[in-house]
Amino acid sequence: MTDQRDPWAERTVEMPPGEQNPFRRGRAQVGPARPADPAQPHIPTGTGWPGDTTSIPRPVFAEELRLFRRGAGVMLIGALFSFVCWGLWAISDGGNLGTPVALFVLxxxxALGLYALARxxxxxxxxxxxxxxxxxARGAHLVTAVFLAGVGIAYLRQIDWVVDAWSWFARMF
Known part of the structure; x- marks a missing residue:
């Protein structure tokens, strides 16, 4: 009996005693190699000629979506930071919210255009x-997140009490 700790043992089937072995030892019969016909054209398989780097097969949509999601958390954090900073700026400004909402939508x-450009x-x-x-898509997400974080900091720099608090903190050190 074989030791089951061997890596090949789990793929090996022991034959019960008394049964005829359906397998024969020997070599597989292989037909003669056919000579290549130079008159036949190349049949494209979608990957191009060997060594050709100009034609890279595009992934299917599900794979594209999975690749898109990698790194999206960084952009989500940047968007959330920008939104919170925008909200603080819009509330501290007081008055009508129409202009701040239009500015945030713009x-x-x-940011979406920058993401598309980076892609x-x-x-x-x-x-x-x-x-x-x-x-x-981590690079494109990172570029967009840095842009959104910069926009959030720009919103914070327009709030008087945040600028005063930062100045007080900077004077301490």
Missing amino acids: TALV VVGRVVLEKQLGRVRRS
Whole structure:
């Protein structure tokens, strides 16, 4: 009996005694190799010629969506920080909220445009120029998160009590 701790033992089936072994020892019969016909054209398989880096197969939509989600948490944190800072600025400003809401919607649209631009640049540079496969959207998410964090800091710099608190804290050190 074989020791079950061997890695191949779990894939090996012991034959019960008295049964005829359906397997034969020997070599598999392989037909002669067919010569390549130079008259037949290359049949494209979607991956291009060997060594060709210009045609990288695109992933299916589900895979694209999974790749999109990698790094989305960083952008979500940046968007949340920007939203909280915008809310503090809108409340401390007082008055009508129409202009601040329109300004935040415009900021969100610029952030989406920046994300799309970062994805396009990543596709052109990484996939087309360098021939690499992108495995996530982390770079585009990070660029957008840095932009949104900068927008949030810009909102905070427009609030008087935050600027006063920062000045007081800076004078202490």
